[in-house]
Amino acid sequence: MALGVIYTGEPEAAIKDFVKLLMKHKDIQGAVIPVKMEREGSYAFVFTKSPEVVDKSSPIAPVMPVQGARVLSKLTKRKPLTKPAVAVLKPCEVRAARELSKINQVCMESFITVSFDCPGVYPTKSFLKNADALEEEFKKGLKGLSVSGVRPLCESCTYFTGEFADFEVQFAGINEVRIIARSQRAEAILKGLGKAEEVEERDKKAIEAVLEARKKAKEALKTEFAEKVSTPEKLLSVLSSCINCHNCRSVCPICFCRECFFDSDSLKTPPHLYLERASRKGGLRFMPDTLLFHLGRMNHMSLSCVSCGTCEDACPNMVPVSRLFALVSERTRAIFDYVPGIDDRPSPFLEYREEELEEYEMPYYEARS
Amino acid sequence: MSEKGFEPKIVGFLCYWCSYTAADLAGISRLKYPPNIRIIRVMCSSRVDPVFIIKALLDGADGVLVAGCKPGDCHYQKGNYYARRKVALTKKILESLGLEPERVMLSWVPASEAPKFAEVVKEFTERIRKLGPNPMKERVFV
Numbered sequence A: 001m002a003l004g005v006i007y008t009g010e011p012e013a014a015i016k017d018f019v020k021l022l023m024k025h026k027d028i029q030g031a032v033i034p035v036k037m038e039r040e041g042s043y044a045f046v047f048t049k050s051p052e053v054v055d056k057s058s059p060i061a062p063v064m065p066v067q068g069a070r071v072l073s074k075l076t077k078r079k080p081l082t083k084p085a086v087a088v089l090k091p092c093e094v095r096a097a098r099e100l101s102k103i104n105q106v107c108m109e110s111f112i113t114v115s116f117d118c119p120g121v122y123p124t125k126s127f128l129k130n131a132d133a134l135e136e137e138f139k140k141g142l143k144g145l146s147v148s149g150v151r152p153l154c155e156s157c158t159y160f161t162g163e164f165a166d167f168e169v170q171f172a173g174i175n176e177v178r179i180i181a182r183s184q185r186a187e188a189i190l191k192g193l194g195k196a197e198e199v200e201e202r203d204k205k206a207i208e209a210v211l212e213a214r215k216k217a218k219e220a221l222k223t224e225f226a227e228k229v230s231t232p233e234k235l236l237s238v239l240s241s242c243i244n245c246h247n248c249r250s251v252c253p254i255c256f257c258r259e260c261f262f263d264s265d266s267l268k269t270p271p272h273l274y275l276e277r278a279s280r281k282g283g284l285r286f287m288p289d290t291l292l293f294h295l296g297r298m299n300h301m302s303l304s305c306v307s308c309g310t311c312e313d314a315c316p317n318m319v320p321v322s323r324l325f326a327l328v329s330e331r332t333r334a335i336f337d338y339v340p341g342i343d344d345r346p347s348p349f350l351e352y353r354e355e356e357l358e359e360y361e362m363p364y365y366e367a368r369s
Numbered sequence B: 001m002s003e004k005g006f007e008p009k010i011v012g013f014l015c016y017w018c019s020y021t022a023a024d025l026a027g028i029s030r031l032k033y034p035p036n037i038r039i040i041r042v043m044c045s046s047r048v049d050p051v052f053i054i055k056a057l058l059d060g061a062d063g064v065l066v067a068g069c070k071p072g073d074c075h076y077q078k079g080n081y082y083a084r085r086k087v088a089l090t091k092k093i094l095e096s097l098g099l100e101p102e103r104v105m106l107s108w109v110p111a112s113e114a115p116k117f118a119e120v121v122k123e124f125t126e127r128i129r130k131l132g133p134n135p136m137k138e139r140v141f142v
C-alpha cells in the first residue's frame, strides 16, 4: 500500500486532472507539460500557470524533440523557481534531470515530477512524415505499451515506469490509472490537498511481459550493434555520414558545458598545421576531428548517458549515435557499477576510492623487479 | 613504415610536482632512457582531459603515457585519484570499440625516483615497439 489517487478513464485525461489538482496547492506554481503545437503538428514543452493550457496538453506525447531535462535545466540554471512547478516527464527525462541535479545543472527542488508508463516515442522525422496515422497507432498501443516503430533505444528500454519521479502514474496492465506518491514531498502535497488515500500498488506481474520483451530487444540490439562497430574500419564506416554539425551534442541533456572543447579555439588549427597533418596521414578528411569529437564526447558523457535516444533523433544524417553511445556507456558504467539517474551516489567523476582500478595502473617499478 | 625501422612516438603527460621533476632529475643525472617520449608538462595528472589522449592517438602518437604522483602524494591531494578514473574510462572506451587500449598507460613516478622514470619510459617504449605503429595515425578518414 502507498499514498496515492486512483482515476478511471484514459491515462492522459487522468494525468491532466491530476496536474490541475496539484496546481491548486498553495506551494505550487504552474506546470511544465508537452503540448501539441497547432499548426506545425509537433509537440513542445510549455511552462504555464493556466489550467486551460493543461486541458489542451498531451502529457504522453508520441515524440520527444527536446529532452525534458534540458527544459528543467534552462528554467533553473540561474536560480531556483520561487515555488516549485509540476513537471510531466518521460522516465528517461526524469533520470536525466536527476543526473543533472548531481552536477548542479537542475534544481530538483523547483519541480514536482510526474512520470508514467512509457511506450516509447517515434523518431521525430518518421512521425512528421505520417503524423495522423502514427498518432492513431500510438493511442491504440498506449495502454499495452506496445507501439511499433519507436526509437531503437525505446524498444529496448527497461526503465520504462515513472518510479523515479515524485509521482508515478501506473496504467499498463491494469484497468484504472493509479497515481502513487514516491517521495516524502509528494506525500506531503497529497496530504495538503486532503487527497491522501491508501491505494494498492500495481502487481509487478502486470508489466512482466513488457519487461521481458524489452530485455530481449536490448540483448538483440547489443549484440547486433556491437558487431557493427567491432573494428576501427567498421566504426569509421558507421560514422562516415557524420558532418560534424554537433547537433547530437546540442540536444543531449547530459552535455551541459557552456563552452564545449569541440567548439573551442584549441581545435581551430592554423593552415600550416592542417597541411602537416595531411602530409603525415596522406590526406585529411574534412570536416576534421570527427572521430575525436565522438570519442571525446563519450569520455565526457558516457557515465551519465541515460539512453534516451535524443542525439540520434536530432542527427540529420542517420548516424546511429544513440546506439553507439548506449553500447559504450553500458561498458564504461560497469567499471563503477553506476546507473545514471537511478543511483543516489554522486557521479563517478566526483568520487574516488583510494584502493581501486589497480588493473588500469602500470605496476610499480619496485613491484615488478 | 616497416616493423624494423619503426621508432614509436610517445606523448607523455607528466605532472609538474612529481613525474616531471623525476624526468628532469633523470636528465640532470644523465640517466639513459629512450628518446621516443615527447614530454608535455601539466600541473597535475588530473588536468589531462581524456580528449588530449585521444587527440594524440588519432593524430600521430603511437602511445600516450600519463604519469603523476603516487596515490596519496598528489600535490592537490586527490588529483591522481580522479586521473585514474578518467584513464580507466578512456581505456574502456577504446577497448569497447576495438581501438587498442594498450596504447595508453598510467603510471606513478615520485619526484625523487629518476631511475623509475627511465624504467617506465623504457618499458612502455618497448611495449609499443612490439605493438607496432598505431594504425589510426595514418588514416585519412578519422
Ligand code: SF4
Pocket (backbone or CB within 6 Å): A251, A252, A253, A254, A255, A301, A304, A305, A306, A307, A308, A309, A310, A311, A312, A321, A322, A325
Ligand atoms: S548521449 Fe544521446 S542517448 Fe545519451 S543522454 Fe545524450 S542524447 Fe540521450
Ligand code: SF4
Pocket (backbone or CB within 6 Å): A241, A242, A243, A244, A245, A246, A247, A248, A249, A311, A314, A315, A316, A317, A318, A319, A321
Ligand atoms: S552524429 Fe549526426 S548530429 Fe552528431 S555531429 Fe555527426 S551528423 Fe551531426
Ligand code: FES
Pocket (backbone or CB within 6 Å): B015, B016, B017, B018, B019, B043, B044, B045, B046, B067, B068, B069, B073, B074, B075, B076, B079, B080
Ligand atoms: S600533482 Fe602530481 S598527480 Fe596531482
